Amino acid sequence: MKVVLASCAALPEGDGDEDALVEALRSDGVDVVWQPWGADVHADLVVLRATWDYTDRLDEFLAWCDRVPALANPASVVRWNTDKSYLVELAERGVAVVPTTVVSPGSAPDFPDGEFVVKPAIGAGSRGAARFTDHGSALAHFEALGVKALVQPYQSSVDSNGETALVFFAGEYSHSFHKGPMLAQGLAESASGLYVEEELGGIEPTAAQVALAEQVLDVAAELLSLRRADFLYARVDVVEGPGGEPLLLELELTEPTLGFRHTGPEAAARLSAAVRAAVD
Template sequence: MKVVLATCDALPAGDGDDDALFDALAGDGVDVAWASWGADIDADLVVLRVTWDYTDRLDEFLAWCDRTPALANPVRVVRWNTDKSYLVELAAHGVAVVPTALVQPGDDPVFPDGEFVVKPTIGAGSRGVGRFSDHAEALAHLRSLGVPALVQPYQSNVDTHGETALVFFAGEYSHSFHKGPMLAGGLAESDTGLYVVEKLGGIEPTTAQVELARQVLDVAAELLALQRKDFLYARVDVVEGENGEPLLLELELTEPTLGFKHTGAEAAARLSTAIQAAASR
């Protein structure tokens, strides 16, 4: 069985978080290798992992996904998930989402009172994300982006509680990790050019967070005419709302960091098993 973990030219062997997955696959006897997206790849399964430069070449990336057989997650999932306006769609189907407004280039947005966040709808690694209270500064940032963007009230509990990332493999909960606040200074600043370095650590989620994450995946699967188990991997990022209730911040189905560095080796073993099952179909 041959499995390829897809990355980008700048990170030919990933960013280190997937080392445990690579070792787990190799230990299970899988012929596993890294390869940059864009090339024609012959494998039983191509698993999208660290393809983090795709936002600058989205059409090219999607065309590559279209012509790559046995892709995980599937290309229709990638097309839907690489545009964060899916948050508006999930909210319309009853998911508790951080209030989200979609703003097109040239629109005159109505900004929320207090602090709020502006982020491009297509982006990875928190690039282009900013926290504002001044409407003129926010509008200037929107204009500088020049692309569709989301506007969300800033959830102040993030400053003390951060975010909880819940990871699922083949539709089943695996583990969680904690993400510290990244917007204390206003704009998220990239240290690498590809992504913002995050402060991560292990955490146990609440029952309410796990229940929300499962609902998110069930609704997303229904919208895509799939089942939850059809998502080889998923990361559901939740924050605490003003009333303490969990709210969906983002659903990562394309190339998320899965937090293997912040959990036990059994997590990588679980994904290895899921990958082998998917590659055998």
């Protein structure tokens, strides 16, 4: 069994988070190699991982995904998930989502009062995301982006509680990790050019957070005419709303960091088992 972990030219073997997964796969007898996306690939399964430069070449990336015979997650999922407008679709189906407005280039955004975030609808690693109170500065940022963007009220709980990332393999809950606040006033700074550095650590989610994440995956699977188990991996990022309730911030089904460095080796073993089951 040969498995390719897809990366990008700037990080041909990822950022180190997948080291435990590579070890688990090899312990399970899987021939696993890294390969930057774009070229033809021959494997029993290609797993999208550190493909973090795709936002600058989205059409090329999606065309490559369409050409890969066995891709996880599937190309149809990637096409839907790389545009964060999916948050509006999920909200329309009853999911508790951070209030989200999609703004197209050339239109006049209706910014909310208080603090809010403007970020590209198609983006990875928090690049281009910025936090504002001043409408003029926000408009200048939106116009500089020149792309479809999301406007969301900033959830002040993030400053004290951060985000909780819940990770699922083949539709089943695996583990969670904590993400500290990244957005001060103004634009998030990216040290690598591919993603904003995050403060991460292990955490146990609440029952309400797990219930929301389960609902998110169920609704997403229904929207895509799939089973929840068809998502080889998923990361559901939730924050605390004004009343203490969990709200969906993002559903990551394309290339999320899975937090192997912040949990035990059993998590990598679970994904290895899911990979082998997907091939079988």
